[in-house]
Amino acid sequence: MKEIVVISGKGGTGKTSIAAAFATLVGVQGVIADCDVDAADMHLLLKPSIELCEDFYSGEGAFIDPMECRNCGGCADVCRFDAIDFIGGRYVINPIACEGCGYCARVCRPKAIAMSPKISGQWYQSMSKHGAFMVHAKLGVGAENSGKLVAKVKKEAKTLALREEKAWMIVDGSPGIGCPVVSSLSGAHFVVLVTEPTPSGLHDLERVHAVVKRFGIPSGCIINKADLNEEMCARIKGFLEAEGISLLATIDFNPSFTKAMVMEQTILEYDDSSLHAPIQHAFQTIQHILQEKKQ
Amino acid sequence: MKIAIASGKGGTGKTTLSTNLATFLGETKRVVLADLDVEEPNSKLFIDAQILKTHDTFKMIPRWVSQACTQCAQCVEVCNYNALIHIANEILVFPNLCHSCYACSELCPTQALPMEPQKMGELTHWRSDWIDGVEGRLNIGEEQAVSLISQTKKYVEKYFGDDTVKIYDAPPGTSCPMVEAIKDVAFVILITEPTPFGLHDLKLAVETVRAVGKAFGVVINQHGIGNDAVLDYCRAEAIDIIAKIPHDRAVAMAYARGELAYRSVAGFKEALRDVVAFCEAKGLL
Amino acid sequence: MKIAFTAQGTTWDCMIEARFGRTDYLLLWDEEAQTLESFDNNEGKNEAHGAGPKMAKVLLDLKADVLITGNGPGENANAILGKSGVKMYVGAGDMRVKEAYEAYKAGKLPLF
CATH class of the missing domain: 3.40.50.300 (P-loop containing nucleotide triphosphate hydrolases)
Incomplete structure (x- = not known):
């Protein structure tokens, strides 16, 4: 089983859109993991039917038991997050502001404050419209993503992939460069970096590649909307060459990219062959690199 | 506005x-x-x-003052973010895990973790x-x-x-x-x-x-x-x-x-x- | 020499876990005593933040000389382990513990 992470x-x-296209390409031979839990959109293209749903807990939140509280206000004095309000003669925790540090619970003399695990969202095991297993998640409003939820999604997907003896695991990775993206890279065999030739595109590519490089995972790049700025595109290619990153494909700015999404199709399903070739070429290149590495 | x-x-x-x-x-x-x-x-x-x-x-993070520390490691137990670790007679602070809640600093019995600004x-x-x-x-x-x-x-x-x-x-x-x-x-x-x-x-x-x-x-x-x-x-x-x-x-x-x-x-x-x-x-x- | 493995189970035949901080188990092979011990990481795995440094501390407390894992630890855990002189070998993510140990002995695993 080979694991490909798209970030x-x-x-x-x-x-x-590109991760979903890879998922279409490998079909039932793949398991899909949507680790972009901040903006989990892959299900809109892959239309999974949910088979299993579980709550997910992360971090803690404080709760004041009004029966035990003696209104001394000691908790509000130590809270650095302004998370304890005095409303109607009572101290109450504001769950959105509470960061779960537990300081209030430690200083509360009558022991009226309890820390309990916070539900931060749900994770699902589903079957995609192609009949492939898919693991995804939904964060609650105001909840914070963490490496923990990403690790959970990946682990469930990997267990399925090994148990069902699938050849591929396709991961839609987390954004940014923090703990969630490190967690989505863990165990990957290949990383696909998607970028665009804009002032922020190259800047963000460099930052995220620095993370990938540390883990020594082979990587390739797809430049989307490549014809929007040829000079910037050339600079990106220069960066790829200098860093030993394979250029997997370039895709020109194409309204079909969005039209496919509107039809709730992946770009491989949508009837515009100019979008099919780059994806197929990219995937073949990845297979080739993985094969070479094996030998 | x-x-x-x-x-x-x-x-x-x-x-x-x-x-x-x-x-x-x-x-x-x-x-x-x-x-x-x-x-x-x-x-x-x-x-x-x-x-x-x-x-x-x-942001404010704790700085470990070795001379004042009695190695009780209560700070490590207090921290809900695992931002402090006690190894080999040393308290290590991980600034990027710290939420600046001040609990470790203010609850330290010997004031060995003063809060200090870090860029x-x-x-x-x-x-x-x-x-x-x-x-x-x-x-x-x-x-x-x-x-x-x-x-x-x-x-x-x-x-x-x-x-x-x-x-x-x-x-x-x-x-x-x-x-x-x-x-x-x-x-x-x-x-x-x-x-x-x-x-x-x-x-x-x-x-x-x-x-x-x-x-x-x-x-x-x-x-x-x-x-x-x-x-x-x-x-x-x-x-x-x-x-x-x-x-x-x-x-x-x-x-x-x-x-x-x-x-x-x-x-x-x-x-x-x-x-x-x-x-x-x-x-x- | 004491050699630690991040693993998905508790025996020589189970798979290496590619993750460091959120591994299921840590195995410790003591070459002198010829014992294989296992440590459940259920607590560390469930930390919202800082699972890596926590596991690094476990490794230090066990006085491991070598760590064999998949991807290698993140930045925070690395800061602790680097200080302690534990030698870290990576790239064993797709191997069984036994295979990983043999690969390490044969000098086939890269240093992190």
């Missing part, structure tokens, strides 16, 4:  | 709208653009600006021909965006009075940083695209803005590229559509070159006029 430093580059 | 520009996900045109709108307004009014997307502050890339000043911003990012004040801008920029690897957003807002409030229109470029998403950026504005403009991804992320953003209790409206970017589902949703939810920015390759090309699109694309300028008219009617300008 991009900034939003709006087409990362999810 | 403070107006925030926000979106449920990145890449929908938030920075494009805020830089263009701020500069367009700046032709006739005093305007400051605050870039609160502190993890990826990109607005300055699109504006020819001169930096007036830059200063470091700090977390930079605040830059710049000026173009038309507007002022203030940008918060978080250091790579630093995760506490909320504190820097709050410091950036404080700077704006201190140096710009009520006669200045304040445009906040909010971080994408629906988590704590976005909430921090919009919590004291008069109005939130949510920008989205007329696609299934756009609609899905808009719904999450609407849920968040409603939870915070803010007045808001929607600008549709790349109008014409997708379908009418966003329009139908807004109609059903009685949400104002402020403007529709037409889908035009010229806008994408201006963005790719790092230029303000309204100067060369007439349809874009039309949309900005709609935004201004809407804001005037609402008494926001």
Whole structure:
């Protein structure tokens, strides 16, 4: 089983559309993991039917038991997050502001404050419209993403892939360069970096590649909307060459990219062959690199 | 007046709208653009600006004083973020895991962990021909965006009075940083695209803005590229559509070159006029 | 020499876990005593933040000389392990513990 993770430093580059196209390409031979839990959009293209749903807990939140509280206000004095309000003569925790540090619970003399695990969202095991297993998640409003939820999604997907003896695992990676993206890279055999030739595109590509490089995972790049700025595109290619990153494909700015999404299709399903070739070529190149590495 | 520009996900045109709108307004009014997307502050890339000043911003983290420490390791037990570790007679502090809650420091029986400022990012004040801008920029690897957003807002409030229109470029998403950026504005403009991804992320953003209790409206970017589902949703939810920015390759090309699109694309300028008219009617300008 | 493995189970035949901080188990092979011990990482795995440094501390407390894992630890854990002089070998993510040990002995695993 080979695991391919698709990432991009900034939003709006087409990362999810490309990951979903790879998922279409490998069909039932793949398991899909949507680790972009901040903006989990892959299900809109792959239309999974949910088979299993579980709550996910992350971090803690404080809760004041009004029966035990003696209104001394000691908790509000130590809270650095302004998360304890005095409303109607009572101290109350504001769950959105509470960061779960537990300081209030430690200083509360009557022991009226309890820390309990916070539900931060749900994770699902589903069957995509192609009949492939898919693991995805939804964060609650105001909840914070963490490496923990990403690790959970990946682990469930990997267990399925090994148990069902699938050849591929396709991962839509997390955005940014923090803990979630490190977590989505863990165990990957190949990383696909998606970028666009804009001032922020190259900047974010460099930052995210620095993370990938540390883990020594082979990587390739797809430049989307490549014809929007040829000079910037050339600079990106220069960066790829200097860093030993394979250029997997370039895709020109093409309204079909969005039209496919509107039809709730991946770009491989949509009837515009100019979008099919780059994806197929990219995937063949990845297979080739993985094969070479094996030998 | 403070107006925030926000979106449920990145890449929908938030920075494009805020830089263009701020500069367009700046032709006739005093305007400051605050870039609160502190993890990826990109607005300055699109504006020819001169930096007036830059200063470091700090967060408070504990510093271990070995002479005062009795190795009781209560601090490690107190920390809910695993930001402290006790190994081989040493207390190690991990600044990027620390939330500055002060518990370890204030509960230490021998005051061996005084809180001290550590650099977390930079605040830059710049000026173009038309507007002022203030940008918060978080250091790579630093995760506490909320504190820097709050410091950036404080700077704006201190140096710009009520006669200045304040445009906040909010971080994408629906988590704590976005909430921090919009919590004291008069109005939130949510920008989205007329696609299934756009609609899905808009719904999450609407849920968040409603939870915070803010007045808001929607600008549709790349109008014409997708379908009418966003329009139908807004109609059903009685949400104002402020403007529709037409889908035009010229806008994408201006963005790719790092230029303000309204100067060369007439349809874009039309949309900005709609935004201004809407804001005037609402008494926001 | 004490050699630690991040693993998905508790025996020589189970797979190496590619993750460091959120591994299921840590195995410790003591070459002198010829014992294989296992440590459940259920607690560390469930930390919202800082799972890496926590596991690094476990490794130090066990006085491991060598760590064999998949991807290698993140920045925070690395800061601790680097200080302690534990030798870290990576690239064993697709191997069984036994195979990983043999690969290490044969000098086939890269240093992190």
